[in-house]
Amino acid sequence: MARPSLRTRSPEEQAARSARIRASWLLSTPALILLTFAAFGPLLIVLAYSFVAPGEYSGVVWELSGQGWFEVLFTRDIFDDTVSLAQAHLSIFWRSASLSLLTTLITLIFGFPTAYFIATRPERQRPLWLFLITIPFWTNLLIRTFAIMEVIRNEGIVNTVLLNLGIIDQPLQMLYTYGSVLLGMAYVYLPLMVLPIYASMERFDFRLVEAGYDLYASRLDILRLIVLPIVKPGIVAGSILVFVPSLGAYVTPRVLGGGNNMMLGNLIELQFGQGRNWPLGAALSITLLIIVACALVFYVRAANREDPHG
Template identity: 50%
Template sequence: MTRARLLLLSPTLAMIGFFLLLPVALMAVYSFLSPGTYGGVEWLLSFDAYIQFFFERDFLTDELVFHTSYLSIYFRSFVQALAATVICLLIGFPTAYFIATRPPATRSAWVLLVTVPYWVNLLIRTVSMLFVIRDEGPLNGALTAVGIVDAPLRIAYTDFAIALGLVYSYLPFMVLPIYAAIERFDFSLMEAACDLYAGRWTILRRIILPTVKPGVVAGCLLVFIPSLGAYIAPDLLGGGKNLMIGNLVALQFQGSRNWPFGAAAAVLLLSVVLVALTVLARRRALSSAGN
């Protein structure tokens, strides 16, 4: 029984082991080594990568001084990811609700439409988006032609553009789990609430939202976490000057040839996400035990 189960699971376990755990472990090890001159690592134990993240060496006194340049990149990434998650939720929830309340026969067609953007490569989608929103692009062209603005709006290469790109990239991750939750929702509960003198907003707030909350939480995590480490949207739409964590890490492996530092930045991100998720899971376990 248990052997058969192990056998069935072995492809998955092998996959996770070789392509997830091993690389992550490697990354963790690399973060404690010294950088090689032309990339790669020297097998010398060093905590420089982590020290470099939080401190810089004063030119004159050679003392370590606390600095926030990298922390601010993390902070900005969090804000960007949070903004993208909130916007995705505001767009995604009504969309999911709309799809889940269509007749069953047409629902799968709507779900298919949600996945349409995924038929085109993310890089190409992001570049096309850049073409639309740049100063000479059709969006600004239309705005100036109609006379809403005199000069082209600065949209490309701003934080707003990055948020736009993130929302566009990850919106389906918000829609699909919420849709699944709303589809399972028993609509007779809505009738019951209405029968018991609740108005529309109260029904949404007190009946629908609490019962579909797991789907909303799943959607938020699925948008927030990849947004946090996003690379393509901030690189292309932010013009590479408004760095996010993903860009910082990529830069260390490509331009700066400082693999241990890139690894350390990635490990720090991973730790933050893991700690946050653990706290969240613990709190949910506690609250459901409390009931």
């Protein structure tokens, strides 16, 4: 290939090029301005708030302080000033992490077969099945959480039926437990797992499966050695799409978990409500943001490794 031999380009080419770039930025600017003021700009203020002292009733006092970050993990005894780990926070972190991982696992167990099922329907039926997945996806998260709550409440339909059948003599306490939060999160985030897996499954060439059977593979071999490795990018994408919002979940644990099953999102809210510790809330927010950013970076790396051509 000929090596370019020019040092400077013609003024016409340079003018056309800079006009192009200017137009691109000019057109994107209004959206970027709105997002700066009403989305990512304020995140910088949160970062600043995590490094100042809490105000007496709410808000902050503008002096540099590590108090907020300190209280993320530690607590200082009011009487003797001894420092110990903040057990309440640690248990909330643990609950957030375990609930998010379990939610991801459960949605994967149900989501993969569902995506596989849709992808193997006749081509004309597929949009309809997909539409059935997207309706819950676009339905208000609060309504879906509320629907689960209705079903598992003490006065809900499950308990009522079981009581009437005489299987139990008093209602099962299903609501406001760890299990109810897990059920609710798996329920609301399931479509987020199905859609990306379906997207990579849709392009899957089933002649590869024929080739596999032709070469003496069993059904399990087909799944393990052919289908899973090829749709892995979709599985990774789905897992991230479920894991990230699970970690920051607020509505579902609040509605289905009651006061005893708080997650990170509820702990953050508490600092801006009753807790009145804005720097701690800010530090917790930044912590959540960093964990999510790490998950996303992991995802981008994994995606690049999987797909050297894209």
